[in-house]
Amino acid sequence: MVFLVVVLLVARAIYIPGDFGIHGTFTYNFYRQANVTEWQSVPVKYQGRSYCGSCHQRNYDLIMASPHSVIQCENCHGPGIGHPDTVKKLPIGNSRQLCARCHTYLPYPASGRAVIPGIDPGAPHAPTGMECYDCHNPHQPVPLPNS
Amino acid sequence: MSDELPEALPKEPTGSISRRDFLKKTGWIAAGVLAPAGALELIFGLKGASSAQAAEAATTAQTVPHWQFLVDANKCVGCGFCVKACKLENDVPYEADASRTWVERHVVTKDGVSHVDSPNSARDGFTTPDIDIGEGKTLQINPEDIAKAFFVPKLCNQCNHPPCVQVCPVGATYKGPDGVVLVDRTWCIGCGYCINACPYGARFFHPVYHTAEKCTFCEHRISKGLLPACVQACPFAARRIGNQNDPTDGVAEVIATQRVEVLKAEYGTNPQCFYIGLDSEVR
Structure with missing residues (x-):
């Protein structure tokens, strides 16, 4: 015992x-x-937009002067860890699905979605071979003159 | 018969005890009673806190942060950038249907029925008005039938009285000095008690580490003065974090002085995640 x-x-x-x-x-x-x-001591992956802006000054200034200034660069381009040393290129992130996250019209007046310009991402806004960015610059979004 | 009596007599005093035996046995009992307390001290380091230790603890209480979360559900648009950022920041496999944080969509129709979904934890946002009802099926709702509809971001509430910590049989999950409930992956045995104990469904099994997994308020970021990944990613400031021990912290001031609500207050968990614009539909 x-x-x-x-x-x-x-x-x-x-x-x-x-x-x-x-x-x-x-x-x-x-x-x-x-x-x-x-x-x-877990490594930090999302660096924040000021880290991006230290090199990509032009795009940084462009988006910061636009209604998209609230969106972090890394929301669309992915986490900046290792860039530019080991990760040479970050994804561009310009799919329709990305824009649709905020700009899909949903009939929810009580939610914040109601104050964002919204479309139906299906027809007629899904013509083959065309992307949102063909007409709209995500860094400088302005309504189209004929819309 | 008379011959047997003398033999029986010596057997009678078995219940009696000599002075020497009495003292010996008393000594053993006293040692036996004291031993468990001594063993506890040996094993767990249980010691009464001295006044110096108490003073030290009081000083750290003021300098060590106590993190609180503030969600303004009115501002959420259901873009899901918070979930995307969280999964990538914290190495939660992107394709796995598990996430430390998620966004719920609540659609209440005029007949009083509440439809709630969170497809893929809202990793890709809400890009269709159809409600995900599981098994790949969706439910179409006529916009005219909608009474109210809104989005609610959810995450670990970092409760001050966390049930998940109480049920851990091995001391693998705990409330850290800054108020964040953490999981020690090297210590977790994967029994799943904590996952069942959480009233908010905030815990899950990590598909790679096979241990209990949960939101840490991005401990690795907030301890360096950065914002949690979800807070930084939110374009509409629907998610904010504050330090209760910092008298100049604006978020902590809102929590302390404005009208805020917590989830499932009746469970007595004292959650540290506070909500603005929470509907009674939300549980």
């Missing part, structure tokens, strides 16, 4: 890290303390 207890305590001392224990209350703060640092 005593031998078993000693074996268990020795095994525990080897297996369980020293920082595992109560750091606050037993109910909510019983954990391995180094794990907090592990979570905090």
Whole structure:
């Protein structure tokens, strides 16, 4: 019996890290303390638009002066981690589906969608071989003169 | 008969106890009672906090942030950029139907029926008026039948009394010093108790790590002074984060002084994710 207890305590001392224990209350703060640092040191992937603007000044100025200024570059172009060092090119992200995220008309007056210009992404706005960006510049969106 | 009596007599005093035995047994019992407390101290490091430790804890309480989340459901348009950013930022497999955060669409028709969907956790936004009713089927709703319709972003509430933490049998999930509930992937055994315990359905199994997975408020970003990926990605400021321990924090001030609502307050979880414009339809 005593031998078993000693074996268990020795095994525990080897297996369980020293920082595992109560750091606050037993109910909510019983954990391995180094794990907090592990979570905090996860690499940051989305860099934010000022990082993009430090090189792509022209497009940055263009979109920041437009109604699309609220949209982060990386929302369409993907996370900037590793760019430009290891990831040479980020996706352009100009599919109809991307525009449709906000510009699909939905009959929901109580939602924020109601204040955004909306279309039906199907016919007649889905002619073959044409994309939204063929007429609308996502960095400088302006209503078409004949619309 | 009379011969047997002397033999039986010595057996009678078995219940009696000598002074020496009494002291010995008392000693063992006392040791036995005290041993578990000593073992607890040995195993868990349970010690009464000294006054110096208490003072230290009070100082850290002021300098360590306590994160709170503020969702303005009125502003959400259901674009789903928050979900896309979250999945890519936090290595949740993009094609897996699992996400740390999601956006719900609530469509209440005039007959009082509530239609709720969140296709692919709204990773690609809401690009059709048809409601996703599962198994690849959709439900068409006549726009004239709609009484009200809106979007509600959801994420982990980082409860101050998290049920998910209480049920963890191995100490793998915990409330960190800044109020964020985290999962220790090296410690999680994947039993799934926490996934069942969460009243908000905020937890799931990570398809790659095979451990419990949840929103961390982007702990790796907020601890560096950055915004969570979903907050940064939201074009309409429907998602905001604040620090309750910072007296100059505008978001924390809104939570403290304006009319805000939490989800499932009746569960007593004390959620730290607050909502503006929440409808009673939303649970």
